[in-house]
Amino acid sequence: MKHLxxxxxxxxxxxxxxxxxxxxxxxxxxxxxxxxxxxxxRTIINFFFEDSTRTRASFEIAGKWMSADTINLTGKGTSIxxxxxxxxxxxxxxxxGVDMMIVxxxxxxxxxxxxxxVDCSIVNAGDGxxxxxxxxxxxxxxxxxxxxxxxxxxxxxxxxxTHSRVLRSNLLSLRALGAAVTLVAPPTLMPAGVASWAxxxxxxxSYDLDEVLPRVxxxxxxxxxxxxxxxxxxxxxxxxxxxxxxTPRRLALLPDHAVITHPGPMNRGLEISAEAADAxxxxxxxxxxxxxxxxxxxLYHLLxxxxxxx
Amino acid sequence: MTPAQNTAGPGRxxxxxxxxxxxxxxxxxxxxxxxxxxxxxVLLGIPTRGAHLARRLADALERVEGTEVPVGSxxxxxxxxxLRSQPTRAVEPTVVPPGGVDDKVVxxxxxxxxxxxxxxxxxDALSDLGRPRAVRLAVLVDRGHRELPVRxxxxxxxxxxxxxxxxxxxxxxxxxxxxxxxxxxGPAEVAP
Numbered sequence: 001m002k003h004l005x006x007x008x009x010x011x012x013x014x015x016x017x018x019x020x021x022x023x024x025x026x027x028x029x030x031x032x033x034x035x036x037x038x039x040x041x042r043t044i045i046n047f048f049f050e051d052s053t054r055t056r057a058s059f060e061i062a063g064k065w066m067s068a069d070t071i072n073l074t075g076k077g078t079s080i081x082x083x084x085x086x087x088x089x090x091x092x093x094x095x096x097g098v099d100m101m102i103v104x105x106x107x108x109x110x111x112x113x114x115x116x117x118v119d120c121s122i123v124n125a126g127d128g129x130x131x132x133x134x135x136x137x138x139x140x141x142x143x144x145x146x147x148x149x150x151x152x153x154x155x156x157x158x159x160x161x162t163h164s165r166v167l168r169s170n171l172l173s174l175r176a177l178g179a180a181v182t183l184v185a186p187p188t189l190m191p192a193g194v195a196s197w198a199x200x201x202x203x204x205x206s207y208d209l210d211e212v213l214p215r216v217x218x219x220x221x222x223x224x225x226x227x228x229x230x231x232x233x234x235x236x237x238x239x240x241x242x243x244x245x246x247t248p249r250r251l252a253l254l255p256d257h258a259v260i261t262h263p264g265p266m267n268r269g270l271e272i273s274a275e276a277a278d279a280x281x282x283x284x285x286x287x288x289x290x291x292x293x294x295x296x297x298x299l300y301h302l303l304x305x306x307x308x309x310x
Numbered sequence: 311m312t313p314a315q316n317t318a319g320p321g322r323x324x325x326x327x328x329x330x331x332x333x334x335x336x337x338x339x340x341x342x343x344x345x346x347x348x349x350x351x352v353l354l355g356i357p358t359r360g361a362h363l364a365r366r367l368a369d370a371l372e373r374v375e376g377t378e379v380p381v382g383s384x385x386x387x388x389x390x391x392x393l394r395s396q397p398t399r400a401v402e403p404t405v406v407p408p409g410g411v412d413d414k415v416v417x418x419x420x421x422x423x424x425x426x427x428x429x430x431x432x433x434d435a436l437s438d439l440g441r442p443r444a445v446r447l448a449v450l451v452d453r454g455h456r457e458l459p460v461r462x463x464x465x466x467x468x469x470x471x472x473x474x475x476x477x478x479x480x481x482x483x484x485x486x487x488x489x490x491x492x493x494x495x496g497p498a499e500v501a502p
Contacts, residue, residue: 001398017400024385024401033438036388066388300388305398 001301003122005112007133007172015176018297019141025300026293028065036296038304039068042099047090048125049075049105054264054288055125055134059102062295068099068303086110087117094118099303103127108165121302129163135263136169138294140177142287143218146259151178156212158184158244159222159271162191162233166222166263175200182216184209186244188233209244213253221246221262221272237270245269246276259283319478321495325467327482330450330490333466334363337448338370340464345415348375350443352414354384356432357402360420362483363450367419380407384418384439389431404435411440417464421479423449426460451492453477469494 001014010018028034044063048056056072063070073093075081080089093101100121103111108128115122126132140150147153155174161167161183174181181203183194190205206212213219224240234240241247246260251273254260260272260282268274277284325333345351348371355364361383368381382405393399418432429447436445448464453471471477474497480489 017398021401024403027404031438032440035438037434038388038393300401301398304393306394306396 001305003111003115003124004133004298004302005115005122005124006131007136007169007176010133010173010176012176014301015137015140015173018137018294018301019144021300022137022141022290022294022297025296026290028296029289029293034065035067036065037067038300039063039066042068042303043097044068044070044100044102044299045093045098046070046072046125047093047101047103048072049080049103049110050126052104052126054291055104055132058288058291059123059125059134059295061292062299065292066296066299068299086114090114090118094120100299123298123302126165128165130165131169132165132263133169133173134291134295134298135166136173137298138287138290139166139170139220139261139263140173141294142261142283142290143179143259144177145286145290146283147217147257149178150174152180153178153217154180154182154215155218155220156182156184156209156216157220157222158209158246160189160224160233161185161194161222162189163225164222167191168197170220171197171200171203175202182206182212184212184244186234186240209250210253213250213258214255216254216258218259218261219246219254221260221266221276223263223265224267224271241270241273244271246272248273248275251276251279254281261287263287319480319489319493319495321476321478321493323491323493324469325451325492327490330466330481330492331366333450334366334370337464337466338367338374341367341417341446341448342371342374344446344463348377348379350413350415351379352407352409352411352416352442353379353381353419354406354411354416354432354436355381355419356428357383357385359479359481359484360418361402362481363421364417364419365483367417367448380409380414382407384432384435386428386431386435389434391427391431404439406439411436411442413441413443415444415446416442417446417448419448421450421481422477423447423452423460423462423465424455424477426456426458429460430458450479451477467492 060070102123102125104125105127108130111124183205353364355361368379371379385402385404387399387401446463449462450466451469452465453469476495478493482490
């Protein structure tokens, strides 16, 4: 494993290995000395062309806790703003001898393109509306901790699916782990051609959240991405909240054991009500805490083994 | 009560299941003698088989003294110096007993002592968990060929080997009933 560009590149065994190692990494978080020497002498660049709080912070913490040197770069304040091309910028960074670039970019496919240009490992930290593999892995990790083995479990993914990169990665990883998936969205936010995505099957789609909720083990609420919306996908925010938000009334439709996740940042009162976000069954903060452990495991799998030396 | 010679697997058997039990019982007595009782003892096994041996050793200590000795496991994968020369290794859990390791006499338990590099990694891992009063090392087999200044305090069996040979420890908990024993095999006998 050299790059992490898409969940589709991972076998079920590789996914399970990353999730299992993350369990051991999670334990480090409770220690006084949060430091492992594993990646001593390795250099990791966080290259974020798009805003991020938790992904960037947790990748940086993960790298630091494994003793790698981590450096943050953003699109603003680099030569990109002087007109340098993406290719020249990443080749420049690569020529400095870094071991890994963690890339977030508004263009789908940018990390895969960069991986073709450079020698170092590339991690996709979210590209456009394509994929966000580390988020899907930490979601799977959080769900496994709450529900046990995901084989045969039923997960509903609800919300702005058209603009969601978390959706595609999660659909791939949940299917690889054997979970049944139902996608729920208003017709305007259901991705066109979702039923024919290559390589994934065994999921259904629905426009009726009330019907789906009573038969799920977990419901994954996705953010309404107003910054990516150019057209009118729904009449008003209030109408969206009433028809597709996880309201207190819908909370009561969930089975007793079912859990709630949200990759954040949350629009409280839009896709998720405060009651649902703060419910005991909400795993939102567990997801954040898992984020560091899972990303440590990702760095370990990409940088620690044989063949990872340039 | 001697079990039939275990002929499963390549090479020749040097310890059978009873021999392993006897060695652990003796080590338990030696630990208690050196420590003047079970006070402050914590056993940490190095996964995977060392963790099983640590639990057996804790049982043996309990049978002798009647008190429970805290037992845990210490994974050293993240501290190894050979990560980059091997495929990615699976990481096993580290379980520190509730009392922690600060000011305790920690006995590290492993199956085979060879180069000493695992023990070096374990000492580094341990120092990130706390500051034990003392650290001891118990191993089932010492096969020699040390590459670092490391010595075991308690040894089940000293086994002179050549570097070309392989020492294989099989434990019932990990490898299944009927497979238990320590075997030594020459390079030609080891299955690929």
